[in-house]
Amino acid sequence: MASIPLNPQSRYDSVARLLHWVIATLVILNIIGGLAHDALEGIVNVMPLHKSTGITVFFLTVLRIVWRLVNPPPPLPSNMASWEKAASHATHASFYLLMVLVPLTGWIMVSAGTRPLDWFGLFPIPKFGVTKGDAIVDISGEGHEILAILFGVLALIHIAAALRHHFLLKDTILRRMAG
Helix, strand or coil, rough: CCCCCCCCHHHCCHHHHHHHHHHHHHHHHHHHHHHHHHHCCCCCCCHHHHHHHHHHHHHHHHHHHHHHCCCCCCCCCCCCCHHHHHHHHHHHHHHHHHHHHHHHHHHHHHHCCCCCCCCCCCCECCCCCCCCCCCCHHHHHHHHHHHHHHHHHHHHHHHHHHHHHHCCCCCCCHHHHCC
C-alpha cells in the first residue's frame, strides 16, 4: 500500500489524540464491565471500578470538550463525500453527548443508593440530592443501560468506518488520530 503523506495541519494535536485514546479505552472497558458485572458477581466486584472509571470518563470528557473548543479539530479531507462528512459530524456529536450522558446517568442512579461513591478508593465523590423513586433516578437507571449499549454499537460502527478508510479507501483518516 502506497503511503499518502499526511499534512501536519490535517492531524489532531497530541493532547486531542491522548484524550481520544484514553477515553476510548476506558469507555470500551467500562461497557464490557457494565455488561459483565452480573456474570462476574461472586468472583470480582466490578462495580466500584466501573463507577470510578465512569467518573473519570465524565471529567476527561469535560476536559476534552474544553480542549476541542480552544483547539478545533482539523478539517475533513475536501475529497470526502458529503454524506461521509455528515455521518462523521453526527457520530462525533453523538459521542460527546454519550460521553457526558452515560456517566451522568450512572452518577445520578448511584446517588440514590446507600453504597458509597468514591474515586478508586482515594476520595469520596459527592452524590446528587436524589432518592429512589425520583423520576430522574428512574429515567437515569433505564437510560444508563440503553445509552451504554447504543454507545457500544456506535463505537463498533466508528471503528469499522476507520478501518474502511485505512484498508479499503487507503486514505489518511485513521492516521489523523494515530500515535
